[in-house]
Amino acid sequence: MPKQLACLKTQWNGREAYTLHNDLVQLVTLTGGGHIAEFQFLPATELPVLNPLWVPPWKSMEPYLYQADKHAAEYGPVNEGKLLSGIAGHNICLDYFGPPSEEEAAQGLSTHGEAPSAKWKKTALHESAREVTLTIEVDLPVAGLRFIREIFLRRGESVAYFRETVVNEKKADHFFHWTQHVTLSPPFLGRKTSRVDLPGTRGRTYAGGYGGKELLASDRGFHWPFAPAPRGGNVDLARPFSRPGRGFLVSVLLSPHREFEYVTALNMPHGLLFGYVFRRADFPWVAIWEENQSRSDPPWNGCCQTRGLEFSSTPLPVTRREAFAVSPLFGATTFSIVPAKGKVTACYLAFLTKVPERVDSVRDVQAGRSEIHIRGNVRRTALQLGASGIADLGWPKK
Secondary structure, eight states: OOOSSEEEEEEETTEEEEEEEOSSEEEEEETBTOOEEEEEEOGGGTSOOOOOBOOOSSOOOOGGGOOHHHHHHHHOOHHHHHHHTTOOSEEEEOSOSSOOOHHHHHTTOOTTOSGGGSBOEEEEEEEOSSEEEEEEEEEETTTTEEEEEEEEEETTOOEEEEEEEEEEOSSSOEEEOOEEEEEEOTTTOOTTTEEEEOOEEEEEEOTTTTTTOBSSOSSOEEETTEEEOTTSSEEETTSOOOSTTEEEEEEEEEOTTOSEEEEEEEETTTTEEEEEEEETTTOOEEEEEEEESOOOSTTTTTOOEEEEEEEESSSSOOOHHHHHHSOSBTTBOOOEEEOTTOEEEEEEEEEEEEOOTTOOSEEEEEEOSSEEEEEESSTTOEEEEEOGGGGGGTOOOO
């Protein structure tokens, strides 16, 4: 009989991976880039076996093996091709969020920093009757940082817990960006079958448009979830994929009145809710990116539908020069700091759960002492999801 809690070295679409599972869910993380490629219920639960996370339609490779002269035709030049060659699902952006400068690209750097294109290594594994914990880490020699991620599952819970630590190897303070680039796609997301929710306030559309295929007006303010369209009117950003052949990028400031923030995505036909909970002190922004079959160059080839819900310490994926030129925005900070020879830690969790049939949106998600409280749009639809690992994340309680 297989163990209810385990972590195994596995393969995912020909890539090196580790698979953690308990008696309800399994999570797959890749050693190439550290991407979280799958998080879904196990078939034995008789719950919907549907991975919310984006699996690109192209054949991926280990991104640390990317060479421009061999792989640029398939994945694009190094400034983004190195990342795209191995991207999947939820990836970390560190130590910057956005493209490299022209000079950085000439030195081999790619979009979103070293972490999502480097080779990660397992440094610890602990299994018990109650919990399985995997520790993986990666060195970022250009940034002078070391990044450590602990992932743990508890028996009987459809929750994955994350503890991340950035270690500064240098003798100087380091200013950086820390972004959880969570990307979702069909079959979980659909135009008429899904919705995303978050406690958003003010937002800003990206000033650079979307390559002439913008769904939204550029460089405009708005209030979540309604963003301005180019020719007037508004687009409801809670509904994905409203217009094929278009895309957008926006940033939304999360509510300053909350200690814990959330992002969720709901698949209504299956009644399946996927979400993250995190501290506002760590990630006050959500960058929302949508690609809806608009990019025709390789490897996109006009066939991708993706929605990014990227909770972050910074608002938008731009070069570092641009990012630090606009700080702060809406009175909120737009970067993280790790002191000289010091370290900083952030924790968050991901969850999956079934919701009642009539629920078609989420009004609130809160972290309790040992449970997640979820409130839907239908009266008296308050759910409690067991999450005993919250106590081990060290989160303060008001």
